Amino acid sequence: MASKIAFRTIEGRSFGYLLLLAVLGALLVLGLGSAWFMEHNGHHVTGMNNQIVWGMPHVFAVFLVVAASGALNVASIASVFGKTAYKPLSRLSGLLALTLLTGGLGVLVLDLGHPDRLIVAMTTYNFKSIFAWNIYLYNGFMVIVGVYLWFQMERRMQRYASAIGWVAFIWRLILTTGTGSIFGFLVAREAYDAAVMAPLFIAMSFSFGLAIFLLVMMASCAWTGRPLGDKLLARMGKLLAVFIAAVLYFTAAQHLTNLYAAEHAGIERFILVDGGIITALFWWGQVILGGLVPLALLFLPMTAGTRGGTILASLLVTLGGLAQVYVIIIGGQAFPLVLFPGMEVASGFGDGAVAQYSASWYEIGLGIGGVAFALLAVALAVRVLPFLPATLADSAVDPHHTKPEPKGAVPAGA
Amino acid sequence: MNGSGFDFNRRRFLGAAAAAAGVTLAPGVTLYGVGQAQARGLDEPASGEVRWGMLIDINQCTTDCTECVSACATENGLTGHGRPATDAQWIRKVSVRDPKNGVEKSLPVMCQHCAEPPCVDVCPTGASFRRADGIVLVDKHICIGCRYCMMACPYKARSFVHEDLTDQKPHAPRGKGTVESCTFCVHRVDAGGKPACVEACGATGHGAMTFGDLNDPDSEISRRVAQYATGQIRADLGVDPGVRYQNL
Numbered sequence: 001m002a003s004k005i006a007f008r009t010i011e012g013r014s015f016g017y018l019l020l021l022a023v024l025g026a027l028l029v030l031g032l033g034s035a036w037f038m039e040h041n042g043h044h045v046t047g048m049n050n051q052i053v054w055g056m057p058h059v060f061a062v063f064l065v066v067a068a069s070g071a072l073n074v075a076s077i078a079s080v081f082g083k084t085a086y087k088p089l090s091r092l093s094g095l096l097a098l099t100l101l102t103g104g105l106g107v108l109v110l111d112l113g114h115p116d117r118l119i120v121a122m123t124t125y126n127f128k129s130i131f132a133w134n135i136y137l138y139n140g141f142m143v144i145v146g147v148y149l150w151f152q153m154e155r156r157m158q159r160y161a162s163a164i165g166w167v168a169f170i171w172r173l174i175l176t177t178g179t180g181s182i183f184g185f186l187v188a189r190e191a192y193d194a195a196v197m198a199p200l201f202i203a204m205s206f207s208f209g210l211a212i213f214l215l216v217m218m219a220s221c222a223w224t225g226r227p228l229g230d231k232l233l234a235r236m237g238k239l240l241a242v243f244i245a246a247v248l249y250f251t252a253a254q255h256l257t258n259l260y261a262a263e264h265a266g267i268e269r270f271i272l273v274d275g276g277i278i279t280a281l282f283w284w285g286q287v288i289l290g291g292l293v294p295l296a297l298l299f300l301p302m303t304a305g306t307r308g309g310t311i312l313a314s315l316l317v318t319l320g321g322l323a324q325v326y327v328i329i330i331g332g333q334a335f336p337l338v339l340f341p342g343m344e345v346a347s348g349f350g351d352g353a354v355a356q357y358s359a360s361w362y363e364i365g366l367g368i369g370g371v372a373f374a375l376l377a378v379a380l381a382v383r384v385l386p387f388l389p390a391t392l393a394d395s396a397v398d399p400h401h402t403k404p405e406p407k408g409a410v411p412a413g414a
Numbered sequence: 415m416n417g418s419g420f421d422f423n424r425r426r427f428l429g430a431a432a433a434a435a436g437v438t439l440a441p442g443v444t445l446y447g448v449g450q451a452q453a454r455g456l457d458e459p460a461s462g463e464v465r466w467g468m469l470i471d472i473n474q475c476t477t478d479c480t481e482c483v484s485a486c487a488t489e490n491g492l493t494g495h496g497r498p499a500t501d502a503q504w505i506r507k508v509s510v511r512d513p514k515n516g517v518e519k520s521l522p523v524m525c526q527h528c529a530e531p532p533c534v535d536v537c538p539t540g541a542s543f544r545r546a547d548g549i550v551l552v553d554k555h556i557c558i559g560c561r562y563c564m565m566a567c568p569y570k571a572r573s574f575v576h577e578d579l580t581d582q583k584p585h586a587p588r589g590k591g592t593v594e595s596c597t598f599c600v601h602r603v604d605a606g607g608k609p610a611c612v613e614a615c616g617a618t619g620h621g622a623m624t625f626g627d628l629n630d631p632d633s634e635i636s637r638r639v640a641q642y643a644t645g646q647i648r649a650d651l652g653v654d655p656g657v658r659y660q661n662l
């Protein structure tokens with residue numbers, strides 16, 4: 001199955017490319033500026049407070065980290081599940097996984113009360129803490145994916161690529177479980193008290209990761225004049241639809257199991273019925289715009305397999321994903337902790353009251369900076385190293401493609 | 415750079431351990447030890463024989479009294495900025511009303527100094543720690559300000575320092591960008607005294623708060639716990655708080 005996919009760096013001299021770099025660079029600077037401002041003044045300039053202790057930066061960070069492991073799926077499908085059509089995409093998949101993870105962790109670190117103590121976080125561990133374990137998982141992920149990419153690019157090492165592909169696949173499953181467990185360990189927060197959190201996070205990662213991957217892939221092809229086969233696109237669209245359905249399924253399971261447990265009726269009512277913005281984000285953002293609409297776009301004959309339909313669906317999944325993480329993180333904190341079950345409580349410290357949160361621009365800026373970093377790093381990397389295949393035409397990537405090969409297309413071995 | 419508290423600590427630390435060169439190589443390790451030593455105030459380690467605890471008799475506590483809260487603020491230098499959402503609160507008065515019979519009570523809630531503290535379990539750096547004598551503290555030198563402990567605490571007992579600090583008390587070091595909570599006035603306890611809130615409550619004549627060693631059967635707190643029905647807030651969570659309530 002020796003593959004002969006040709007990979008090429010992009011030229012990267014066009015005005016469009018430079019403009020892209022400039023825009024992403026500006027957003028990154030904006031993010032760094034926001035972080036500096038928050039650190040300098042203290043977190044009181046943000047929307048976060050002693051009730052909502054994790055805010056918009058954490059929404060972005062968790063979203064990016066979850067999406068990172070999902071972005072690696074495309075490579076896993078090729079190396080672990082032996083689908084050759086995805087093989088030309090493995091490098092981009094690994095690259096995106098790395099940059100999204102770095103972007104997410106960057107946001108997380110810059111939001112710390114003491115980002116200057118990063119070295120402390122890296123050297124002083126409490127092994128009981130799932131957070132500390134996550135630091136290992138993240139670092140390990142970077143190393144493994146880095147090696148995976150290297151093996152793919154280095155001819156001598158290519159025969160080991162699929163073995164390390166397996167390692168990466170298993171590692172990413174553990175990593176997403178680890179991310180989900182950050183919430184699972186919060187015994188007192190009722191919103192997170194469901195065994196379904198781990199599979200839910202894995203489904204989310206599949207869906208968000210593939211959506212972002214599709215957007216990046218389609219943009220790269222369109223902007224560098226690389227052919228992109230309709231069949232490949234339709235296939236990936238179908239896959240995204242499956243992942244979206246899985247997220248919806250586990251979301252339903254999450255809330256149904258919670259509804260079944262009588263003591264969680266309060267939090268469920270809050271999320272599903274009377275949580276104001278949280279409820280709106282859940283139904284409109286997460287379920288309808290982030291789930292049902294993209295599903296329809298990917299299935300209805302009119303839009304399925306089309307570029308426009310796929311782009312719109314991917315964008316909606318991405319935004320719906322942010323909404324979902326927002327509902328989980330902010331919604332879970334806004335609902336008051338129950339200190340005295342069955343009692344009416346009040347205090348000067350927000351007891352018994354739904355906590356209010358409105359994200360400041362600094363937090364949003366920091367989050368967007370993380371996204372910008374991830375995309376900027378991809379844009380730069382594809383210029384210096386051959387991450388992108390020369391073509392993604394169906395004839396090139398699909399061994400069973402029946403149409404005669406158009407001239408100039410690079411055949412893929414199967 | 416981090417408010418006077420941090421600078422203060424660093425200076426004191428450097429003074430106390432002048433030979434501590436190369437701090438930056440392993441700041442966690444070095445400073446951790448100092449943090450503990452400082453918290454104890456003495457060189458002898460906190461004793462595992464002791465379990466400091468508090469008993470609060472809710473029937474003695476009145477709705478309009480907030481003496482314990484003010485005493486805590488004064489003792490520990492918790493000056494607010496008039497921003498209730500972000501100002502630190504180590505102790506707060508919570509009013510609890512039973513919807514069935516309309517009975518309303520008021521009680522102070524602070525860090526419950528859990529025997530199985532979730533805040534300590536989740537803290538990635540080990541900045542949150544529990545002394546052998548049961549007092550749960552944050553080492554301000556290695557806290558990275560991730561706020562995971564705040565997410566984990568079932569009692570909402572912790573505050574994050576959201577802005578620059580002024581007027582710090584030497585015995586209660588704080589630091590912008592770190593998390594803090596009630597220390598049981600560890601500086602007083604180590605010197606043989608009792609927490610400022612307990613003292614203030616006694617001074618009002620209410621005497622709703624008793625502080626002492628739960629492991630010593632002859633202590634006042636142990637005798638009262640043995641004699642009356644007492645409870646812990648959310649005992650079902652299994653974190654075994656060191657703060658008990660009577661007539662809950």
Ligand code: SF4
Binds near residue numbers: 525527534
């Ligand atoms: S009350 Fe909260 S902060 Fe205090 S020991 Fe228990 S978990 Fe930790």
Ligand code: SF4
Binds near residue numbers: 537540542556
């Ligand atoms: S905020 Fe500080 S004390 Fe709390 S978990 Fe993070 S490092 Fe530990």
